[in-house]
Amino acid sequence: MSTEENIAKTIDGKTIAANIRTGIKEDVDKLVASGKRAPGIVVILVGDRQDSHTYVRNKKKTATEMGFVSIDCILPGNTSQEEVIEIVRKYNQMPEIDGILVQLPLPSHINEETVLNEIDITKDVDGFHPINIGKLAMRGRVPLFEPCTPKGCIELLLQSGVTIEGKNAVVLGRSNIVGLPVAMLLMNRNATVTICHSKTANLKEVVAQADILVAAIGVAKFVKKDWVKKGAVVIDVGMNTDENNKLCGDVDFNEVKHVASQITPVPGGVGPMTIAMLLKNTLISAMRRQGVEKL
Amino acid sequence: MSTEENIAKTIDGKTIAANIRTGIKEDVDKLVASGKRAPGIVVILVGDRQDSHTYVRNKKKTATEMGFVSIDCILPGNTSQEEVIEIVRKYNQMPEIDGILVQLPLPSHINEETVLNEIDITKDVDGFHPINIGKLAMRGRVPLFEPCTPKGCIELLLQSGVTIEGKNAVVLGRSNIVGLPVAMLLMNRNATVTICHSKTANLKEVVAQADILVAAIGVAKFVKKDWVKKGAVVIDVGMNTDENNKLCGDVDFNEVKHVASQITPVPGGVGPMTIAMLLKNTLISAMRRQGVEKL
Ligand SMILES: NC(=O)C1=CN([C@@H]2O[C@H](COP(=O)(O)OP(=O)(O)OC[C@H]3O[C@@H](n4cnc5c(N)ncnc54)[C@H](OP(=O)(O)O)[C@@H]3O)[C@@H](O)[C@H]2O)C=CC1
Ligand SMILES: NC(=O)C1=CN([C@@H]2O[C@H](COP(=O)(O)OP(=O)(O)OC[C@H]3O[C@@H](n4cnc5c(N)ncnc54)[C@H](OP(=O)(O)O)[C@@H]3O)[C@@H](O)[C@H]2O)C=CC1
Numbered sequence: 001m002s003t004e005e006n007i008a009k010t011i012d013g014k015t016i017a018a019n020i021r022t023g024i025k026e027d028v029d030k031l032v033a034s035g036k037r038a039p040g041i042v043v044i045l046v047g048d049r050q051d052s053h054t055y056v057r058n059k060k061k062t063a064t065e066m067g068f069v070s071i072d073c074i075l076p077g078n079t080s081q082e083e084v085i086e087i088v089r090k091y092n093q094m095p096e097i098d099g100i101l102v103q104l105p106l107p108s109h110i111n112e113e114t115v116l117n118e119i120d121i122t123k124d125v126d127g128f129h130p131i132n133i134g135k136l137a138m139r140g141r142v143p144l145f146e147p148c149t150p151k152g153c154i155e156l157l158l159q160s161g162v163t164i165e166g167k168n169a170v171v172l173g174r175s176n177i178v179g180l181p182v183a184m185l186l187m188n189r190n191a192t193v194t195i196c197h198s199k200t201a202n203l204k205e206v207v208a209q210a211d212i213l214v215a216a217i218g219v220a221k222f223v224k225k226d227w228v229k230k231g232a233v234v235i236d237v238g239m240n241t242d243e244n245n246k247l248c249g250d251v252d253f254n255e256v257k258h259v260a261s262q263i264t265p266v267p268g269g270v271g272p273m274t275i276a277m278l279l280k281n282t283l284i285s286a287m288r289r290q291g292v293e294k295l
Numbered sequence: 296m297s298t299e300e301n302i303a304k305t306i307d308g309k310t311i312a313a314n315i316r317t318g319i320k321e322d323v324d325k326l327v328a329s330g331k332r333a334p335g336i337v338v339i340l341v342g343d344r345q346d347s348h349t350y351v352r353n354k355k356k357t358a359t360e361m362g363f364v365s366i367d368c369i370l371p372g373n374t375s376q377e378e379v380i381e382i383v384r385k386y387n388q389m390p391e392i393d394g395i396l397v398q399l400p401l402p403s404h405i406n407e408e409t410v411l412n413e414i415d416i417t418k419d420v421d422g423f424h425p426i427n428i429g430k431l432a433m434r435g436r437v438p439l440f441e442p443c444t445p446k447g448c449i450e451l452l453l454q455s456g457v458t459i460e461g462k463n464a465v466v467l468g469r470s471n472i473v474g475l476p477v478a479m480l481l482m483n484r485n486a487t488v489t490i491c492h493s494k495t496a497n498l499k500e501v502v503a504q505a506d507i508l509v510a511a512i513g514v515a516k517f518v519k520k521d522w523v524k525k526g527a528v529v530i531d532v533g534m535n536t537d538e539n540n541k542l543c544g545d546v547d548f549n550e551v552k553h554v555a556s557q558i559t560p561v562p563g564g565v566g567p568m569t570i571a572m573l574l575k576n577t578l579i580s581a582m583r584r585q586g587v588e589k590l
Contacts, residue, residue, distance in 0.1 A: 113436065130436060134429030137479070138471045141408065141425060166496040174482060176433045184432070187469060190494035192501060199485035201461040206487060209504075 008234070008260040011160050013152075017272035020155070021066060024279050028067040030295040031286065039279075039286035040069040041099040041125070042091050046084060047077035047107045056103055062275050068282065069096065081110045085118050092120040098289055099125035099282035104177070122289065125281040127151075128176065136184045145281045150182035152273025153214055153235045154189070160262050162233050165190035168209050172196045172223070172250065173216035178237050182214050203227075215250035225255035234263040237270045303529070303555040306455050308447075312567035315450070316361060319574050323362040325590040326581065334581035335364040336394040336420070336574075337386050341379060342372035342402045351398055357570050363577065364391065376405045380413050387415040393584055394420030394577035399472070417584065420576040422446075423471065431479045440576045445477035447568025448509055448530050449484070455557055457528050460485035463504050467491045467518070467545065468511035473532050477509050498522075510545035520550035529558040532565045 032038050041063055045056050056072060063070035073087060084106075091097045100123045106112050121129050127136070127145035135141035157164060169191035173179030179195065187193045196206055198217075207213060207227045215223050216237035228234065238250030249266030257263050264270055287295070327333050336358055340351050351367060358365035368382060379401075386392045395418045401407050416424050422431070422440035430436035452459060464486035468474030474490065482488045491501055493512075502508060502522045510518050511532035523529065533545030544561030552558050559565055582590070 130429030130433060131425050132429070133432055134425030134427070137428055137432050137475055138425060139469065139475070140471075166494050168497070168501075174434065176435075180432055180434070187490055187492075190492070192489065192491055192495040192497075194487065194489040195482055196487055197482075197485070199461050200487040202463075202487075206463075 006258070008257040008263040009160075010257075011156050011235075011262050011264045011269060013156055013264055013269040013272050016156060016159050017152075017276040020273075020276040020280065021062065024276070024283055025066045027283055027295050031283075031290075031292065032067065034292070034295075036290045036292060037096060037286065038067050038069055039099070039282045040071070040094075040097045041101065041279075041282045042071040042073055042097050043101045043103060044073045044075065044084065044087060044091075045103040046075045046079050046110065049105075052103050059101075059275055059278065063279060063282075066279055068279065071097075077107050079107075079110075081114065084110060084115055088115065088118045092118070092123065095289075097123065098285040099123055099278075101126055101278070123285060125278060125285055126177075127181070127281065133176070133181065133184075136181055136188075145284070146185065146277075147177060147181040148277035148281065149178050149237060149270060149274045150185050151277045151281075152270055153182050153237065154185050155273060155277070156235060156264060156270065157212065157233065160233070162212065162262065164212065167191050167211040168194070169212040169214065170194045170196060170207055170210035171214045171216065172203075172207070173214075173218075173237075175216065178216040179214075182216065182237075186212070186214075213251075217250050219250055220248050221250070221252040223251040223256060225252065225259055228256050228259045230259050231261045232259070234260045235270060236264050236266050238266060239271065301553070303552040303558040304455075305552075306451050306530075306557050306559045306564060308451055308559055308564040308567050311451060311454050312447075312571040315568075315571040315575065316357065319571070319578055320361045322578055322590050326578075326585075326587065327362065329587070329590075331585045331587060332391060332581065333362050333364055334394070334574075334577045335366070335389075335392045336396065336577045337366040337368055337392050338396045338398060339368045339370065339379065339382060339386075340398040341370045341374050341405065344400075347398050354396075354570055354573065358574060358577075361574055363574065366392070372402050374405075376409065379405060379410055383410065383413045387413070387418065390584075392418065393580040394418055394573075396421055396573070418580060420573060420580055421472075422476070422576070428471070428476065428479075431476055431483075440579070441480065441572075442472060442476040443572035443576065444473050444532060444565060444569045445480050446572045446576075447565055448477050448532065449480050450568060450572070451530060451559060451565065452507065452528065455528070457507065457557065459507065462486045462506040463489070464507040464509065465489045465491060465502055465505035466509045466511070467498075467502070468509075468513075468532075470511065473511040474509075477511065477532075481507070481509075508546075512545050514545055515543050516545070516547040518546040518551060520547065520554055523551050523554045525554050526556045527554070529555045530565060531559050531561050533561060534566065 127147035132143040135143040220240035236249035236251040242248040422442040427438040430438040515535035531544035531546040537543040
């Protein structure tokens with residue numbers, strides 16, 4: 001059918017995310033024009049990890065551009081768990097806040113689960129509360145929010161014209177924030193899903209079954225050309241640095257593009273989708289909390 | 296390696312469950328001897344489905360034999376949702392009740408999700424609350440209770456000396472009560488898990504990858520000999536009736552026993568494990584609620 005010359009279509013997450021942001025901005029304008037509040041989001045960041053600060057700054061900039069009210073709550077690294085919880089509770093009570101995001105990872109003296117469980121589930125725009133994950137996994141239940149990066153992966157597939165139903169989807173990774181929820185979303189859309197992890201014995205063989213491959217393991221250029229089935233669609237969630245200290249994914253893009261039919265680049269693939277989906281979730285929350293069904 | 300003469304070892308769920316029940320009875324005796332209450336369970340049954348009544352009768356009989364306090368709350372089919380919820384709330388409040396079980400399916404005028412969500416999660420011995428399912432699915436989270444039939448499947452594997460870690464496990468079915476939670480339990484034990492369902496395109500090929508196959512679809516003798524990999528371990532959750540109106544599983548036992556290394560029969564495989572695991576969960580709850588860590 002195809003020759004070795006074939007090169008996969010690059011899934012342009014940057015442009016897709018930009019279009020989604022435009023749509024969000026329009027919706028926020030309509031919301032405000034109808035006399036309602038703009039969506040409000042607070043990001044709680046504890047400590048001074050550089051990557052977290054960069055990410056939070058980006059979130060704020062984008063949220064503000066979209067017309068959101070965006071609050072950053074930057075706390076010193078030695079803030080106690082009790083103080084963080086108190087702050088979460090304060091924002092739970094604030095009617096003008098629709099989304100609360102606790103930037104992970106938290107410093108090691110703070111229990112992540114305890115803090116995340118404090119977030120009012122109607123404001124859990126990250127979708128990480130066990131109730132949300134439970135509903136995501138269960139038939140006939142609808143979570144209030146779908147986790148952002150996984151939702152971004154699905155959006156990329158849909159906007160690239162990929163049929164999910166009936167396909168073999170292989171997910172590399174089973175983390176709470178990416179691997180597991182993306183597997184559940186693919187299952188909900190009727191893919192046959194296989195979840196792999198560090199204890200998978202025959203990874204190469206399993207990956208070879210994939211019509212849709214989602215890589216979320218955090219190992220630079222791990223997935224090689226000869227692992228991937230010809231024509232597979234490859235979504236690369238990884239954000240790693242390569243030998244030249246350049247950002248790269250979990251997939252060896254330059255190799256795998258010769259066998260895949262479509263593939264996301266890193267950067268410019270899944271990355272830009274995460275913030276777009278976070279803002280979309282916050283918009284959904286703002287509408288819901290103000291009784292607006294449609295704009 | 297092996298010749299056509301090889302016949303799979305039958306996994307004797309009846310005996311395994313009986314041994315578990317003996318252990319539970321001993322633990323209940325110890326609990327009571329230490330001055331604590333025996334575990335208390337209530338089963339709420341609405342309507343007059345014959346299979347449900349038989350099942351509830353069995354539960355009560357077994358629970359009573361184990362020394363549990365067992366209450367049946369049998370309600371007419373026209374009981375309103377509000378009344379059922381009020382009854383659930385009543386048992387939520389009763390300190391001597393450790394487990395509340397609402398027999399499914401409920402009559403169609405009652406919303407299953409709404410009723411199940413009312414059960415105090417510390418008494419949700421069926422493990423069906425979304426918080427429990429969420430925690431089951433998430434890394435580093437521990438559900439209060441693991442759903443009974445799935446827990447029974449794992450117990451059968453463990454007691455049959457089957458290594459789960461690193462194996463390819465294929466689960467047929469993704470229901471909230473069997474398929475999905477059994478897949479999560481297998482993943483938690485480090486199997487590479489594939490979840491299949493009615494939209495799976497190439498079921499036969501997927502099943503052929505399985506070192507461990509769990510069938511929970513509800514179609515009599517669906518899985519055939521030529522689907523199953525030689526040496527696979529087969530757990531058959533199905534409870535169906537065959538052409539002669541005899542109870543049978545989702546697997547064609549008489550065929551598949553010639554290729555599998557171990558296989559559960561129907562009846563006498565998974566079936567007896569469910570009530571045993573329910574009573575185990577209720578015992579765990581009774582200990583937890585009375586501050587008993589070890590017996
Ligand atoms: N684009 C974006 O917006 C986002 C990108 N990311 C990126 O995605 C990647 C994954 O992130 P995250 O899910 O948080 O990572 P985690 O470290 O939490 O999880 C990694 C998962 O991959 C599995 N794994 C690790 N090594 C291997 C291996 N050699 N073979 C098979 N499986 C393996 C682990 O298995 P086990 O469970 O057995 O340990 C684990 O399930 C990272 O590069 C991260 O930076 C993350 C979030 C958002
Ligand atoms: N031993 C015990 O104690 C128990 C036994 N059971 C038995 O287990 C079986 C399953 O029960 P339950 O999970 O409640 O059933 P459900 O009907 O809720 O779920 C059946 C699942 O199987 C899938 N399925 C149905 N037909 C096919 C097919 N032809 N090919 C592939 N997948 C298919 C469905 O897919 P989709 O999601 O796409 O519809 C669905 O996910 C039944 O026989 C039941 O009696 C159940 C509970 C306890």
